Amino acid sequence: MKILEIKNVHKIYNSSEVQVHAVNGVNLDFEKGEFSAIVGPSGSGKTTLLNMIGGLDSPTEGEIRVDQTNLAGLKSSRLIDFRMRHIGFVFQSYNLIPVLTAKENVEFIMNLQKWNKRERDKRTYELLEAVGLKDRAHSRPSKLSGGQQQRIAVARALASKPKFVLADEPTANLDTKSSENLLNIMEELNREEGITFIFSTHDQRVMKKARRVITLEDGRVISDEWKKKNGSS
Amino acid sequence: MIWKTAWKNVWRNRVRSLVVIASVTIGIFGGVFAVAVMNGAIEQRVDSALNNEISHIHINHPGFRDNYDIHLTIPDLDSVMGQLDETAEVKAVSPRIIISGMANTASKSAGVQIVGIDPSLEKSVVDLHEEIIPGTGDFFETASRYHLAFIGQDLAKQLNIIRYVIDEQTISELRESKIPEATVEKLVPFTGERFHSEEDFEKEVKAVLAPGELEQYGRLIREKAWSFSERTRMTLTFLDGDQVQTGAVFRIAGIFDIKNTVFEMSTVMVKKDVLAGLAGLTENDAHKLIIRLEDMEQAKAVSSLLSKKFPHLEVLGWKEIQPDLALMTDLVQQFYAVFMLIILAALAFGIVNTMLMVVLERTKELGMLTAIGMNKKRVFSMIMLESVFLSLIGGVVGMIVSHVLVLFTSSRGINFSQFEEGFEAMGYTSHIYPEINPGFFITVTILIILTGILSSVYPALKALKLDPAEALRTE
């Protein structure tokens, strides 16, 4: 089942002197349950593409459909609401609200959606359990390691049962071991709960975990490879 | 959740928040306290003016105030008094004869208003009899075969009725006081000396004492040297009804001190029957009726009622008798408003500045929050709430601190004795009891909250303008 369609998408930035064609005619489809990486050199347009998929930025040309909904057709307030309900985000840094505890961060969106306390608590602890941080529920982000913070961010992204989770370089600030750990958790969530992840990365090891690797260069897709199931590529 | 997050955000940069809260507190405190002091001074001035000098309503012949013509007495006094007695709001009435004249002692003279009163009636309209300087006599209570006059302290000084004397007794009293022996020794050479005026005395004492000693003990020395000989003679002269110079010798019955130089210098009170006799008036003549009401707030209503009742007389409420006081009480309200407005404006700038910094600092975080689905309304409320919390805490602390201090000082008063002369010249006492009405307090609190809310609108709008994609890219 297609949950995301990208049709002939372009993004042109018109900064004062130069015109940057950050994304240049991208066509991609994503199915439910994918575990895909977007890779490419710095400046190739990964962040720009992910931002457009997530509805944080709008394409100059082309169309993005999330589960049949054309993002361009949503006005700004509906778009924010759409993001809250259907898309999970994990950023490279500054994912969490520093004054709230891990648990409060995870349940933040559920709170905005006015879930009742019992359901909210149940789901929050399930998610914290899933990322292996149930025992750190009441710690503030500053008391957690970078890797732990990113795991909380993943739990938070999953809170409202989104259609897919977008992660722009989630491991860029992490050491090798934490990166691996984070990827293992994401992979497990993907395998066991069928959660769709689309993430960008520079890191070869992270790339290897993906089952589909889309390579960008100068805003164009230059390769789109699927790995054999269970194979080591 | 938004409330909780906003509240926690306030304490994120503890020092900065505390600085903002402290400045709000100090601003409010400064404003409220300054207003309380001014307000207290004015209320005291009004109280003193009403209680000691003018009471609530005056009635006189419509032409009398133009040049105090001795013939312009109140026609048909008995009937007017009778009707006043029947007016429920009127508590007491005292008739006065008022004649301009001169007061003379052996060495000095001064222009005064000689006011003829009936002591027992006068006591029921003003409290001047309670302001007697202890030891100077009484308010016409002791019977005497002489004519008696009741005068103000400043006039007594002017006429050398009060003088300064250093004699053996003064020195020994000074020795017993807390003044150091060395200081007293410097004054010993003055023993036996009398000074004709306060200025002379101060000049001489100043010449021998060090400035420090003068500042510390000057007051006490002045008090000990203060001397008043009972039943001092004073001549009052004036023109009678036939434009003939007349007068008599009076003795001082007592000296009052109401901290108002102008009134003390100009008013000499004598018994009405004595003055009437000297001026060729009868006991049933009066130039003015002084009326005390049950409630001063009724002055305006009752005075218009009385002017209808007595169309041939001039009826004046206290605000018309002392327009300067009325103007002061009205004007000062506007002054308070401007004063508080300035403080609130400063407060607003502080909050705008702080909240702009907050928004700038948290660009990335706000971008993240918008990205994950926090809508504009919520971002806006979060920023607003933060500054409302800030101003509320500062405001409430400020109000509590000022309330406590006003309460504390209003019972004991604050003594601005260094400025005593200046205050008294304007008719104000230097011992001020700060006072504030609850309405002002509540208004200020509401204004602070409003200021907090209004000044966070701009920073909160700034936060709304953030584009999440841009915000997340910033470093």
Ligand SMILES: Nc1ncnc2c1ncn2[C@@H]1O[C@H](COP(=O)(O)OP(=O)(O)OP(=O)(O)O)[C@@H](O)[C@H]1O
């Ligand atoms: N707001 C903007 N205005 C102008 N140019 C921009 C803007 N945002 C991105 N670009 C440009 O668009 C191009 C693509 O940037 P993008 O951030 O998508 O690359 P990336 O693949 O994510 O790079 P990196 O690996 O460094 O994160 C770059 O040349 C960048 O300079």
Ligand SMILES: [Mg+2]
């Ligand atoms: Mg990038």
